[in-house]
Amino acid sequence: MANRDDAFVGRTGTDAKPDPRLHKLCQRRLEYAVKRNPYVRYMLDAMKKAGCEVNLEKHVVCEPCGPTVSGGFDPEHRQVVLCENNIYSQGCMNDTLTHELVHAYDYCRVNIDWNNLEHLACTEIRAASLSGECFFWKETFARLKFGWKAHHQVCARERAIKSILCVKNITEAEATRAVDSVFAKCFQDTIPFERVPP
Amino acid sequence: MDTETQNTDDTEKCTQLRCLDYMAEYRHCISAFHQFHQYYIHGKFATCKEPKERIKNCIKWKTFRSEEAKKRLLNSLTQEQKNMHTPDPIWTYRSSPPSDW
Numbered sequence: 001m002a003n004r005d006d007a008f009v010g011r012t013g014t015d016a017k018p019d020p021r022l023h024k025l026c027q028r029r030l031e032y033a034v035k036r037n038p039y040v041r042y043m044l045d046a047m048k049k050a051g052c053e054v055n056l057e058k059h060v061v062c063e064p065c066g067p068t069v070s071g072g073f074d075p076e077h078r079q080v081v082l083c084e085n086n087i088y089s090q091g092c093m094n095d096t097l098t099h100e101l102v103h104a105y106d107y108c109r110v111n112i113d114w115n116n117l118e119h120l121a122c123t124e125i126r127a128a129s130l131s132g133e134c135f136f137w138k139e140t141f142a143r144l145k146f147g148w149k150a151h152h153q154v155c156a157r158e159r160a161i162k163s164i165l166c167v168k169n170i171t172e173a174e175a176t177r178a179v180d181s182v183f184a185k186c187f188q189d190t191i192p193f194e195r196v197p198p
Numbered sequence: 199m200d201t202e203t204q205n206t207d208d209t210e211k212c213t214q215l216r217c218l219d220y221m222a223e224y225r226h227c228i229s230a231f232h233q234f235h236q237y238y239i240h241g242k243f244a245t246c247k248e249p250k251e252r253i254k255n256c257i258k259w260k261t262f263r264s265e266e267a268k269k270r271l272l273n274s275l276t277q278e279q280k281n282m283h284t285p286d287p288i289w290t291y292r293s294s295p296p297s298d299w
Binding site for chain 1: 231232234235237238239240241278282283284286287288289290291292294295296298299
């Protein structure tokens with residue numbers, strides 16, 4: 001079973017293999033996302049309005065990680081971690097950055113207890129729903145998961161469960177139970193977006 | 199934000215928006231892209247009743263200066279803001295941003 005130490009090896013120092021080429025590529029993709037991607041820009045603006053302006057040098061870092069994750073939010077150091085060895089395209093960078101900025105936004109506006117499974121499930125549901133990971137064309141053509149009627153909810157639920165399992169040493173049944181218990185409330189909470197973005 | 203400032207902001211927002219903006223919103227709502235998106239997210243199509251009512255109230259207020267229409271419009275906009283949040287959150291909100299950010 002995975003846990004946080006295995007996922008973020010760049011932070012824990014175990015088995016991290018930094019590659020300068022990948023690091024530079026990650027930085028370049030990050031800059032492009034911040035300048036051009038509308039979701040990232042909207043989230044950065046929302047963070048600023050919430051009183052937590054994102055300083056790219058301080059709050060966003062590119063690091064090597066374990067094999068299972070493409071990014072994370074480290075609440076201890078208040079940093080968005082981008083996995084330079086796992087982010088494979090600009091699209092992936094855009095999604096990952098938006099996803100982690102949703103976590104950062106939640107850190108900024110609510111008293112989130114990262115050890116509380118329900119809080120973790122809630123922030124993961126929101127991030128999966130609002131980051132663009134579950135867009136129709138991504139699910140249908142990239143992951144070949146066909147579905148139309150309310151499929152976004154199915155996707156958000158699945159990805160939230162997966163995300164929890166990446167960072168918490170618990171069983172799938174426990175993660176599923178936590179996600180299902182808060183799904184309805186957390187899916188409805190789309191702030192800072194007015195509705196789930198297209 | 200205290201209620202007075204919020205109310206003034208909403209009134210200003212109400213006076214600044216043109217009825218053409220509400221019509222554009224309605225056109226977007228009935229478009230195929232939006233309807234498909236709604237079906238994909240929620241499993242049902244959007245009725246677009248709210249945007250339609252907003253156009254009616256906007257025209258009534260701008261042409262006949264109907265205070266009632268203006269109030270209905272304001273309520274509709276406030277309700278949309280409220281719908282972004284869940285009424286029964288599982289967590290408590292911070293009163294100010296974290297000092298250690």
